[in-house]
Amino acid sequence: GAGVSQSPRYKVAKRGQDVALRCDPISGHVSLFWYQQALGQGPEFLTYFQNEAQLDKSGLPSDRFFAERPEGSVSTLKIQRTQQEDSAVYLCASSLVRDTEAFFGQGTRLTVV
Amino acid sequence: SQQGEEDPQALSIQEGENATMNCSYKTSINNLQWYRQNSGRGLVHLILIRSNEREKHSGRLRVTLDTSKKSSSLLITASRAADTASYFCFLMTTDSWGKFQFGAGTQVVVTP
Numbered sequence: 001g002a003g004v005s006q007s008p009r010y011k012v013a014k015r016g017q018d019v020a021l022r023c024d025p026i027s028g029h030v031s032l033f034w035y036q037q038a039l040g041q042g043p044e045f046l047t048y049f050q051n052e053a054q055l056d057k058s059g060l061p062s063d064r065f066f067a068e069r070p071e072g073s074v075s076t077l078k079i080q081r082t083q084q085e086d087s088a089v090y091l092c093a094s095s096l097v098r099d100t101e102a103f104f105g106q107g108t109r110l111t112v113v
Numbered sequence: 114s115q116q117g118e119e120d121p122q123a124l125s126i127q128e129g130e131n132a133t134m135n136c137s138y139k140t141s142i143n144n145l146q147w148y149r150q151n152s153g154r155g156l157v158h159l160i161l162i163r164s165n166e167r168e169k170h171s172g173r174l175r176v177t178l179d180t181s182k183k184s185s186s187l188l189i190t191a192s193r194a195a196d197t198a199s200y201f202c203f204l205m206t207t208d209s210w211g212k213f214q215f216g217a218g219t220q221v222v223v224t225p
Contacts, residue, residue, distance in 0.1 A: 035215070041217060042201055042215040042216055042217045042218050043156070043201070043215045044215075045214060045215075091155070091156065093156075098143075098205070099143050099144060099205060100161075101146065101158050101161050102146065102158070102203070103158060104148075104155050104156040104157075104158075105155060106154065106155040107155055
């Protein structure tokens with residue numbers, strides 16, 4: 001595709017509900033990143049994939065957060081039993097390889113009520 | 114934790130003036146990238162500078178990198194109201210495989 005696409009753009013979830021956020025990276029990009037951005041803050045690293053391999057998940061805040069990229073293209077970030085503190089914008093980025101420009105999607109704004 | 118720190122946190126200038134912001138970091142990097150984020154919108158890639166480069170230009174943007182001081186600067190010349198945004202530096206570090214870190218950002222306001 002022309003750019004990184006994320007869906008949905010906005011998600012309102014009731015506390016305790018499970019959510020799934022989707023990221024379509026730029027076609028052919030090997031590296032894929034997820035970030036969490038709270039209001040007024042810089043993005044915080046969550047996890048990194050190289051193709052289908054999740055090489056770093058040290059930024060995931062709890063075991064309620066799970067990410068996958070089973071075929072090395074589309075990625076899904078799943079949050080189980082959402083809490084109010086999970087409210088943030090979730091950003092996905094991809095790059096051709098690790099050491100090149102990373103392009104970001106528009107993000108998914110998650111609001112937990 | 115955020116490994117890059119932008120300075121200043123906020124900057125207010127008038128159209129036509131230059132804006133300079135800095136990014137300091139503590140670890141070794143492969144490259145450093147600058148991004149712009151307008152209110153409520155995604156991150157737009159501005160420029161990438163590699164660890165073996167000292168300066169790069171792109172239009173009205175000039176980026177410098179001093180690896181001995183572990184710092185980078187972004188200069189926007191002849192600023193415009195449309196340059197109003199938050200600017201972030203993004204570090205591709207060598208000490209972790211994929212944990213590419215952002216700073217907290219510099220908020221720039223350009224008034225007509």
